[in-house]
Amino acid sequence: MGLFQEFRQFAIKGNAVDIGVGVVLGSAFSGFIDSLVKDIILPPIGLLYSKINFQDWYISLSGTTYPSLEKAKEAGAATINYGVFLTVSIRFILILFTVFLVVRQINRWKKPHQHPLDSMTKKECPYCCMPIPTKAIICPNCSSSVKTKETQRKSGPAWRIK
Structure with a gap:
């Protein structure tokens, strides 16, 4: 059997089509959740915490102080950016919670006989x-x-x- 025929059997009989559909749906779902968090959920939270900027929370390993993380990076200072990590962690938790809420609602819409x-x-x-x-x-x-x-x-x- 030729290479092309083997590949054709793999693509048709194997799980390649299922995996492809899953990747496409996952990509679309990821865009949906990202937009929901970024455009709907984060703005009200940002309004509540507008005076706090986690992005500028860092530790300079050189011992020199800088007015912002951006200035420290421009100076080439080695930094531990725990504020950026905190921001990414909060965003991750919000995305995780949003996925939970969406999946929970989808499961509610399912009918038992399906x-x-x-x-x-x-x-x-x-x-x-x-x-x-x-x-x-x-x-x-x-x-x-x-x-x-x-x-x-x-x-x-x-x-x-x-």
Whole structure:
């Protein structure tokens, strides 16, 4: 089989399409969340804390004091920029909280009958510890017989050589 045919099988039969769709949706979702935080949530917070500028909080390792971080960088001073780190941390927490709120709302909009696997009762396979349907007789993951506990003790996994 040629290289092109192998690649075609990989792209069509593999998860390449699913991964591609996930990356595109992730990129769009990232832009949405970033705009929501930057354009909607941060302006009121900035209004509340307008007198505080975390960006200029730093420690100069040379011992010289500068009026701002920008001036310290212009002078070539080595600095620990804990104010920038604090700003990025706050933004990260806001983005994380916003993602939580959006996902929470999307989950509220879902209807229970749309996802039959979510409502299916499950049990754990005693051999591979993977979740399987309660009525399963053979584990689809490891092919073990999971009829009853007594049958399991006597026969063991279905794949074992007797």
